Amino acid sequence: VGTFEALGGALLDETEETPLRPSALDDMLARLDADDGVAPKRETRTDPVQIDGVRLPESLRGCEVGSWRWIGPGMHMSRIVVPHEKDANLILLKIGPGRALPDHGHAGSEFTYIVKGSFSDSLGRFQPGDLAETDEDIEHQPVVDPDGECICLAAMEGKMRFNSFFARMLQPIFGI
Secondary structure (H helix, E strand, C coil): CHHHHHHHHHHHHHCCCCCCCCCHHHHHHHHHHHCCCCCCCCCCECCCCEECCEECCHHHCCCEECCCEEEECCEEEEEEEECCEEEEEEEEEEECCCCECCCEEECCCEEEEEEECCEEECCEEECCCCEEEECCCCCECCEECCCCCEEEEEEECCCEEECCHHHHHHHHHHCC
């Protein structure tokens, strides 16, 4: 783990920063001035480099990354559409500090890559660059560390199996 952390740190040090578009500030100010009471148009990014100032894995380049959607207090998700794999079940999760996802299992394998922050569950503690793997035999409840939000990239086979009645009732709305 120490070797991989050192390697990850060295890669981050050598990664070039991605500048904002020259018109980013003017575009935002124009949107604020418009304030016509109409909800902003849902945006998708087809060439994601970062989200909320956090660099995403290069493997997402060319994918459509949807806007953040509220899924619960302190919890948001963004659906990712993979070109030529429209059935891929790939999402970004943004969970607030100290928040816990509902206790759940999975219908198949789940691979979760930690982009920012950290969380703990029955399998251990996971930090940026870690990959958490679960399958249909594992039940867990990830809890984000209290020092900051956690952004994760999750690839799932099938749907999540929630253990609480309330979470099962909301599942069809969010499609996870």
